[in-house]
Amino acid sequence: MIRRDILKAGLAGAAIIAMPAPLIAARRPLSRLRIGIIGTGERGKVLLREVLRRPDVDLTAICDIDQFVIDRTLRQAQEAGRKAPKVYTGSTEAWRDMLAKGGLDGVIIATPWEWHAPMAIGAMQAKIPVGCEVVAGVTLDDHWDVLRAHQASGTPYMLLENVCYRRDVMAALNMTRQGLFGEIVHLEGGYQHDLREVKFNAGIPGKPYGGGVEFGPKGWSEARWRTDHSVKRNGELYPSHGIGPCAMQANIHRGNRFTRLTSYASKARGLHDYVVAKGGANHPNAAVKFSLGDVVQTHIACENGETILLTHDTSLPRPYSLGFRVQGTKGLWMDLNKSVYIEGQSSEPHKWDDAQTWFDKYDHPLWQKYAAEAAGAGHGGMDFFVIRAFLEALKSGSDMPIDIYDAVAWSAITPLSEQSIAANNRTIDFPDFTQGKWKDRKPIFALDDR
Numbered sequence: 472m473i474r475r476d477i478l479k480a481g482l483a484g485a486a487i488i489a490m491p492a493p494l495i496a497a498r499r500p501l502s503r504l505r506i507g508i509i510g511t512g513e514r515g516k517v518l519l520r521e522v523l524r525r526p527d528v529d530l531t532a533i534c535d536i537d538q539f540v541i542d543r544t545l546r547q548a549q550e551a552g553r554k555a556p557k558v559y560t561g562s563t564e565a566w567r568d569m570l571a572k573g574g575l576d577g578v579i580i581a582t583p584w585e586w587h588a589p590m591a592i593g594a595m596q597a598k599i600p601v602g603c604e605v606v607a608g609v610t611l612d613d614h615w616d617v618l619r620a621h622q623a624s625g626t627p628y629m630l631l632e633n634v635c636y637r638r639d640v641m642a643a644l645n646m647t648r649q650g651l652f653g654e655i656v657h658l659e660g661g662y663q664h665d666l667r668e669v670k671f672n673a674g675i676p677g678k679p680y681g682g683g684v685e686f687g688p689k690g691w692s693e694a695r696w697r698t699d700h701s702v703k704r705n706g707e708l709y710p711s712h713g714i715g716p717c718a719m720q721a722n723i724h725r726g727n728r729f730t731r732l733t734s735y736a737s738k739a740r741g742l743h744d745y746v747v748a749k750g751g752a753n754h755p756n757a758a759v760k761f762s763l764g765d766v767v768q769t770h771i772a773c774e775n776g777e778t779i780l781l782t783h784d785t786s787l788p789r790p791y792s793l794g795f796r797v798q799g800t801k802g803l804w805m806d807l808n809k810s811v812y813i814e815g816q817s818s819e820p821h822k823w824d825d826a827q828t829w830f831d832k833y834d835h836p837l838w839q840k841y842a843a844e845a846a847g848a849g850h851g852g853m854d855f856f857v858i859r860a861f862l863e864a865l866k867s868g869s870d871m872p873i874d875i876y877d878a879v880a881w882s883a884i885t886p887l888s889e890q891s892i893a894a895n896n897r898t899i900d901f902p903d904f905t906q907g908k909w910k911d912r913k914p915i916f917a918l919d920d921r
Contacts, residue, residue, distance in 0.1 A: 501866050507532035507556075507575045507599075509566045509590055510582035511544040513679050513692050514604060517849035518581055518631070519544060521858040523551040528862060531575060534559040534566045539676040566590055570597045577865045579631070579858075580604060583696040588613040595626035602629050602861040605711040607882035611902075614879040614886075618904055621875045629861050629871035630878035632715040633849075634793065636856035638842075639826065640716045641835035641917060643797050643804050647720055649833065651813055653801030658720055660713030661782035663792045667745045670698040670785075671756075684750035698742075701763040701786070705736050706889035708763065711881045712793055713781045714771075715873070720797055721777050724876045725914040729779075729901040731772045734888035736764025741786030761786075769888050771901070774909075781884070804829075836920035863921075872916045879904050 506522055508515055511533050522528055530548055533556045535541050545555055559569040570578070570593050577600040580590050588608035591601045607630060608614045621628050634640060646652060672694045673683030679692035686698035700708055721727050739761045746756045765786045771779040782794055795806035802813035810823035817824045837856065838845075845852030860872050883902065891899050903909070 504528045504576045505531040507578045509534045511535045511540045515581035530556045532557040534569045592620040595620045595624045600627040607878040611886040614883045628875045630873045632711045633853035633857040634712045635715045636853045642830035645833045645835045652799030655799045657798045658717040659780045659796035661794045662709045663784040666785040684746045705762045707769045707783045710884040714881045724909045727775045728909045733898045734769040734891040737766040741765045840920040
């Protein structure tokens with residue numbers, strides 16, 4: 472795990488600054504953007520595709536330490552008819568050279584989690600706006616450091632949480648805003664996704680999924696770094712896919728906030744059993760003790776009385792589901808059974824309607840306008856929307872739709888959940904990263920088709 476010692480000297484002054492809100496410097500509109508990408512692996516490859524399809528964006532620079540993915544990225548740019556970007560490589564600190572060279576209107580960070588905070592801080596200190604893949608940081612201090620760097624520099628920061636742009640999620644948000652569900656009372660979401668073939672592979676470049684039970688230095692892609700978090704940590708390790716849409720439903724930081732959190736973790740069996748089944752009981756990784764509970768549930772209370780339940784389930788055999796539930800005083804949507812019930816409006820009392828019939832009627836204006844352009848983009852079109860949102864905010868000089876407060880609060884659920892589990896499921900007070908500003912801030916996310 473990479474530690475933050477390299478940052479302490481630079482952040483010592485910022486850490487004692489108590490600033491009430493981000494001081495976003497005035498930015499002039501731009502007709503064309505110069506973008507750099509740090510991390511061009513499997514996730515970076517998908518985001519890069521969305522950058523390259525934009526005629527108003529130049530891929531100016533890339534940074535990675537893996538020659539295989541660098542070569543692949545250069546081919547990707549060439550096949551798109553683009554000029555080759557400047558390449559920064561050779562060490563884990565090469566990204567600092569990339570930021571120091573300047574000439575970037577924004578940088579996308581798609582590296583292992585432990586690098587997100589130092590890289591985002593470095594970019595903001597260099598006055599380069601940040602689009603950061605989830606998560607914002609690893610430790611709670613990381614999140615405060617990222618926030619303070621933003622406040623001190625006035626540099627924009629967006630968390631690239633794509634599930635907020637999922638079509639059914641946006642339709643449900645549209646329904647909430649039109650009063651279909653009534654007053655929101657309870658929300659659920661999570662990350663329920665069998666990642667065993669992501670956390671283990673054969674260590675062969677270009678083959679990131681399955682084929683072996685290696686991880687760490689012998690693994691490749693996410694198996695090289697992500698699995699180590701399952702070895703050493705026990706908590707809600709990947710909260711933003713679930714909490715992002717729930718937070719938008721509950722207007723978190725826009726008249727509402729998280730107040731308390733309690734987490735529970737089951738025993739850990741799934742990853743060990745997978746290693747034994749695929750690699751044999753004598754494989755060295757069969758002796759590894761995994762700390763991450765197979766199912767982690769986190770309960771969150773909100774200032775306005777809503778409750779939220781997150782579920783993290785990545786180590787057991789299961790079909791993919793984020794398990795969304797939006798429940799209000801007039802009805803609810805449940806992702807798992809793809810159903811909606813609205814009292815007095817559903818086809819029959821006490822019987823579910825097919826959710827799609829409602830979502831067709833209340834399709835969000837963004838999807839109505841851009842569905843054709845989003846076709847073929849990563850994750851069912853979501854990646855088109857999240858990258859577009861970042862780039863359009865940069866071009867217009869407007870606020871980021873998923874901003875610094877969203878980023879640090881959603882991501883801080885991880886270290887807070889670790890604290891709760893380690894303290895026998897103690898309820899933890901949630902930090903107010905906005906320092907009270909949540910009371911007066913107004914919703915801005917996806918209010919129309921822009």
